[in-house]
């Protein structure tokens with residue numbers, strides 16, 4: 603049997619690769635080996651548990667406050683042996699994390715072909731998002747299969763000289779994951795219920811390029827929104843990166859209508875998105891999920907590699923800019939027309955069958971090789 607090594611390190615990689623692992627295992631044509639680098643520890647385990655996945659290999663690499671270089675060095679130290687031990691015929695990576703980049707390059711060094719899930723996202727600015735824009739470009743250089751979520755992503759790859767025959771437009775596997783989990787969601791747990799008469803605003807934030815001044819502006823904007831809209835109830839599952847946790851606790855820790863909580867599991871996060879009046883976030887995954895759920899999302903970034911969400915009308919770029927965030931939030935609270943225009947359920951990122959298409963292509967090509 604051909605052996606497919608799937609490598610995941612962080613929360614979003616696990617969410618977006620879970621449908622691929624399950625689909626490949628359901629078909630039983632190839633052997634799937636799941637390797638957790640554990641670039642994230644708690645947040646990765648939270649996802650693996652929800653999707654009932656147990657890693658076959660766990661490199662357990664996370665250290666608190668890890669630097670990009672240290673993490674990368676540890677990955678390059680451990681990954682080649684893992685790839686050899688798995689006797690992989692193919693390595694599957696997802697997105698643009700340090701795990702994805704180091705896994706793709708390690709597989710290349712081992713001369714094992716690479717499949718890239720969520721290929722072709724670009725802002726064309728190497729510092730936004732940092733370092734992800736460069737990570738995903740590097741993965742594209744070594745990948746044999748490019749699974750692009752949208753036609754636009756395919757065009758980005760063609761423009762960079764990737765051969766058309768190696769690009770497959772599949773939709774984003776996050777839609778597969780979302781659709782699988784939504785039926786298990788039955789409202790918010792009691793401890794996250796907003797007080798009667800208030801409107802829930804869901805917040806997340808963790809981008810490196812916003813650390814420092816940007817993060818402070820975002821926090822100041824949230825504090826101001828809470829002050830001028832007393833009926834707003836902001837729920838913020840705070841990313842455990844110390845560069846996020848520290849300013850958030852310092853600037854938002856004592857505001858009655860801001861609820862800071864630890865990262866919540868995926869079904870609870872979906873319940874929060876469904877209950878939210880709107881969302882304020884810099885997350886990639888949330889920009890894909892919000893349109894599917896018909897929730898307006900204010901994106902606290904200067905640019906996005908997911909312009910499809912902006913074009914669908916659901917997402918609006920407000921930057922890590924205090925005034926712009928407060929103004930856009932005010933419009934969503936006070937202007938029903940603006941709200942209605944944004945709160946439309948559309949699904950520019952696929953129909954929930956991405957994993958099936960990815961599995962079919964990989965199986966076909968690996969089995970044809972004999």
Ligand code: UD1
Nearest residue numbers: 612641642643644645646665666667668699700842843844
């Ligand atoms: C990483 C990815 C980013 C992705 C994000 C998803 C890179 C360069 N960045 O950023 O693309 O959007 O994950 O969340 O790959 N920590 C914990 N527990 C956890 C997870 C993180 O304590 O479960 C803390 C640790 O102190 C860790 C730090 O967060 O050192 C940073 O983690 P890291 O993976 O390096 O960066 P992220 O900012 O999470």
Ligand code: UDP
Nearest residue numbers: 614617839865866867868871885886887888
């Ligand atoms: N998410 C979650 N719990 C949380 C916050 C987010 O399950 O407390 C999910 C969210 O639904 C999305 C993914 O995590 O699918 C996004 O992860 P993150 O924002 O960390 O990374 P990005 O998508 O920006 O790379």
